[in-house]
Amino acid sequence: MVPVGRGLFAGFAPDITVPAADHPPLAPGGLRRSHPEAISPLDEPHLEAADALAQVLTARGITTVVAGFGGDEVARVRRPDGGPARTPEAPTWCGERVHDLLGEVNTGISPATVAPETALVALEVATPLLARRGLWTVAPFTDPDLVRFGQRLPLEWKRDKRLLTERFATRGCPTPWCSR
Numbered sequence: 001m002v003p004v005g006r007g008l009f010a011g012f013a014p015d016i017t018v019p020a021a022d023h024p025p026l027a028p029g030g031l032r033r034s035h036p037e038a039i040s041p042l043d044e045p046h047l048e049a050a051d052a053l054a055q056v057l058t059a060r061g062i063t064t065v066v067a068g069f070g071g072d073e074v075a076r077v078r079r080p081d082g083g084p085a086r087t088p089e090a091p092t093w094c095g096e097r098v099h100d101l102l103g104e105v106n107t108g109i110s111p112a113t114v115a116p117e118t119a120l121v122a123l124e125v126a127t128p129l130l131a132r133r134g135l136w137t138v139a140p141f142t143d144p145d146l147v148r149f150g151q152r153l154p155l156e157w158k159r160d161k162r163l164l165t166e167r168f169a170t171r172g173c174p175t176p177w178c179s180r
Contacts, residue, residue, distance in 0.1 A: 016056055020049035044129050054133035065130055070119025070141030074150030077158050115142040 023046075026032055030048035032039050044050045057065065088105055090098045113120065119142050127137045140146060150158075157163040169178040 016053070016060065016062075018049060018053040018056055020046055023049040023052045040128075042125060044125050047129065050126070050129055051133070054130055054135055057135060058133050063134065064136045064138055067123065067126065067137055067139045068141065069122040069126070069139045070116050070147070073116035073119055074141050074147055075153075075158050075161050075164060077155060114144040114147045116147070 023030065025046060025048060027048055031051055032047060039047065088102055090102055119139065123137065123139050123142060130137050153163065165178045
């Protein structure tokens, strides 16, 4: 499992890790086996390990988990805009009604989120499990202002996560963290 906090950066709690190998999916006594009625197919794939970590966090009095969902998406190098959204095409076996409705696809809908959809899906999967254990999840990389900041960074700063690794180095992080 990924460590929860890095005290070096912002005064977070010391790292807490739980070996995922000690809590394999579908293990006897695990959540999926002992309480299948309470488990959703949308739950975290490594539910047993994630729940073990949540229990350790709760036992230590931690109430908030800062998640890194979206960090890679904020720092990624994007391809140039491909132009307007492509109009969907219906398979040839669809009837006339389907073809008539294609013109209405994506009309009257809310605007797209600024936050990366993949980060929001990850947050959607992790949050219920943590909430069941009384933990509040915060995902700073889904903040629209931070996402826009990442989108405006020069390409050379984003390539190979240069800005991030240089920031780690200036904060005195060990060399393995700062090199690829």
